[in-house]
Amino acid sequence: MATLEKQKKWMFRGEGNCSLVLANCEEKSVYRFPKKNHWGKEKSPDAQSKAERIHMELQSVVDYMTNIMQPLLGSNYVVLPVLVAIPDGLSEEAEREVINSRPAHRKGKEVQSYTVEPVSKSALILPDLSYVIGYEVSPTTGATISVEIKPKKAFMHSSESFIQTKNLERFQVCKFCMHQRLKAKEGQWPKTSRYCPLDLFSGDIERMRHSLLALADTPQNNFRICLNGEEVHGAWRKQDFNIVLETLFGPGTNGHNNGNSRPKNLQLLDLIIEALLSVPHGSESNDGRSDVPLVEFPAQYCQNSSYVQQQQKHQLHGQNGKKFTLVKGCVLERVLSVQRMDDLDIHGVFPIYQKLEEHLQHHSEESSSWCLDGPYEYESWLGPCEKCGVQTCSSNCSLEKQDPIAEAVNKVKRFLISKTMQDCSIMVALQRVSEKTSGKYSYLTDPQGRLYQFSVSIIDLDPKPFNKILTYYRQDARISKAYKEAEDKMQ
Ligand code: ATP
Ligand code: MG
Ligand code: ZN
Ligand code: MG
Numbered sequence: 001m002a003t004l005e006k007q008k009k010w011m012f013r014g015e016g017n018c019s020l021v022l023a024n025c026e027e028k029s030v031y032r033f034p035k036k037n038h039w040g041k042e043k044s045p046d047a048q049s050k051a052e053r054i055h056m057e058l059q060s061v062v063d064y065m066t067n068i069m070q071p072l073l074g075s076n077y078v079v080l081p082v083l084v085a086i087p088d089g090l091s092e093e094a095e096r097e098v099i100n101s102r103p104a105h106r107k108g109k110e111v112q113s114y115t116v117e118p119v120s121k122s123a124l125i126l127p128d129l130s131y132v133i134g135y136e137v138s139p140t141t142g143a144t145i146s147v148e149i150k151p152k153k154a155f156m157h158s159s160e161s162f163i164q165t166k167n168l169e170r171f172q173v174c175k176f177c178m179h180q181r182l183k184a185k186e187g188q189w190p191k192t193s194r195y196c197p198l199d200l201f202s203g204d205i206e207r208m209r210h211s212l213l214a215l216a217d218t219p220q221n222n223f224r225i226c227l228n229g230e231e232v233h234g235a236w237r238k239q240d241f242n243i244v245l246e247t248l249f250g251p252g253t254n255g256h257n258n259g260n261s262r263p264k265n266l267q268l269l270d271l272i273i274e275a276l277l278s279v280p281h282g283s284e285s286n287d288g289r290s291d292v293p294l295v296e297f298p299a300q301y302c303q304n305s306s307y308v309q310q311q312q313k314h315q316l317h318g319q320n321g322k323k324f325t326l327v328k329g330c331v332l333e334r335v336l337s338v339q340r341m342d343d344l345d346i347h348g349v350f351p352i353y354q355k356l357e358e359h360l361q362h363h364s365e366e367s368s369s370w371c372l373d374g375p376y377e378y379e380s381w382l383g384p385c386e387k388c389g390v391q392t393c394s395s396n397c398s399l400e401k402q403d404p405i406a407e408a409v410n411k412v413k414r415f416l417i418s419k420t421m422q423d424c425s426i427m428v429a430l431q432r433v434s435e436k437t438s439g440k441y442s443y444l445t446d447p448q449g450r451l452y453q454f455s456v457s458i459i460d461l462d463p464k465p466f467n468k469i470l471t472y473y474r475q476d477a478r479i480s481k482a483y484k485e486a487e488d489k490m491q
Contacts (some may be wrong), residue, residue: 010023011032012101024075033117035116055120061463074376082294085121129145135259135331145244145431147428148425151158151424153296154339177302179478180192182479193220196305202324204324210306219233248268338417343414359405416463423464433453441453
């Protein structure tokens, strides 16, 4: 009798605070299961009603992605999940199979955080985005490298008072960099991140490369590289990176290719930058809908950025006067444009939230009609304003007499949409191919003329609940406090 080892059916792909994501190797798809610690807090009575609540919540994720995120970001970047009912025992079986492949730090004391909610009878199915999608038959079976970036908030709210007339572009520290002080204080990560989102979204290749190197150096939970779906470089697992690079580029010594003096890690970063700046082939960036205008934003610099500091040290900053913007329709431009839908920041939105919350307490009959926690329909979230005809969420109503509650709802929705975009991840998958299969696809070509098929997707597009604004407000206060303390210490 043949004793072939049974091919594994399930593989670990990743996890966040609320989901455990496992690949089903037979179906070539991933299952996004709701995690127990996310749902365990709920004072839900019996298993069945809890399962129903989870199912409804997952349905609202699908609705939000279909009706709000996809129109805003474009169908090239947003792959819609399918909500499925799962048979009894499936999640337990899947989890059992991956238990040994989970990163070591995830086991032991944290084991609880891995468990799929046992009463859940539902999951979301997505294509496995650690592989390239969107091409027909691939002419290769070679290895696939995928890079996941959780970019976080990539702009600063420009307050007039911050702007110094002579030095328009440099005036404050971005939220991500400020948050690092709180993380250091709380001992969340062994090393402070050297990444600054403003550099990644600058459109300036040199700055972008600097930010990717910083991510690779201090990945925290903002950066991960997988080889055929398995993590090889990330917060906790650092393998010999040369193996990955050799898999993609072929063998060579000292990280260099024969005849090419550019280190292979930089060659990989160049490909990632090219993918991040590419505009999908033959597509309109936002499906022809004008939900979010494609606008050019002024270049911003964060005072805390190691790039900016390095430039200052060498007195290079601002000397060349170069201005960069992101290519319209590339993934970074889409993410930034949607993040920019919030022009108030938490300080501006919190008083509005408080008034609205109070109003809704006295008019509970209105609560559901404003749809702040769903249903997530295009009309109520992005459709034209009944009074002025302007898109409700993508621009402010131009009529002075707009209903103040409608205006408050509109501002809160824009804030919540922006918050989703500040938590999403960008997945880039790359695979070397020997030839183009069709002119209708885009390929990346490196300076050596090697060809890669690739795909770029945006994941983790969950809606943010209305009452989370209070949590954001409190967190912001903690960030500001920790930042001030750290600054005071340095004086
Ligand atoms: P967060 O705590 O960031 O909100 P989450 O709990 O909402 O996370 P996701 O970010 O959606 O969960 O998924 C967790 C991880 O699983 C991702 O960071 C990614 O590494 C992996 N993942 C998610 N979807 C896919 C996919 N379609 N293909 C491959 N890997 C995926
Ligand atoms: Mg996530
Ligand atoms: Zn910064
Ligand atoms: Mg999430």
